[in-house]
Amino acid sequence: MCGRYTLAGPDPSSLRARFGLGEQIVVRRRYNVAPTDDVVAVTTDRGGAPRGDVLRWGLVPHWAQDPRIGARMINARAETAASKPAFRDALATRRCLVLADGFYEWQRDVPGPARAWWITRADAQPFAFAGLWATWRPRDGDGGGAPAGDVEPLPTCTILTTSANDVVAPLHDRMPVILPPGAEAAWLDHGTPAAEVDDLLRPLDGGAIVARRVGGAVNDARHDEPDCLDPPDDDEPAAEPETLTLF
Secondary structure (H helix, E strand, O other), X not given: OOOOEEEOOOOHHXXXXXXXXXXXXXXOOEEEEXXXXXXXXXXXXXXXXXXXXXXXXXXXXXXXXXXXHHHHXXXXXXXXXXXXXOOHHHHHHXXXXXXXXXXXXXXXXXXXXXXXXXXXXXXXXXXXXXXXXXXXXOEXXXXXXXXXXXXXXXXXXXXXXXXXXXXXOOOOOEEEOEEOHHHHHHHHOOOOOXXXXXXXXXXXXXXXXXXXXXXXXXXXXXXXXXXXXOOOOOOXXXXXXXXXXXX
């Protein structure tokens, strides 16, 4: 799974150049991105051209009655996304890149409380999760009628997950799909054949990532400061990651 991640290291100007974000997207360092936060992404316009975007993390399908459903849709399983009503249309034509430079996982099969780990690329470079996006608008009336015309649309996203590689497997049996840089354009391209899209939804090779322990600051989902990446103190008690109250 992927429930928290970072965009802590890259200089904003280098990130703009790397992903073609443009100057309108505000980029700031994030040390503890949590569900329902706004996130930096790359989507595509109607013609399929990439564009920088800001999306809320937690996909809300266009047919949803209540946008709070997005809090339960922060991840989509790669193996079943094509058959799920919430994700299948987005998998076909609304694929996106969710920009990051690391993600957190909690090791639970240890004595005492869970231990937090930060997983990054071995080369310390920023990367893109394979994501899906959707736009939701509230409906007029109570019967699921036409979208309300005077309300701003809500753009949202989810991060695809796959089976864990040999680095992540000791911590969790799932991990987010991290796209190799050379696969990002194919992921975004509406014309990429479905079989090729499916082939991209695999775990990144274990040799390309590293994991290191971090301390308890990251357990608070509202705490977004550099100390989230500090190593644990020898006498620091471990703690369970906080569960956000989203409703």
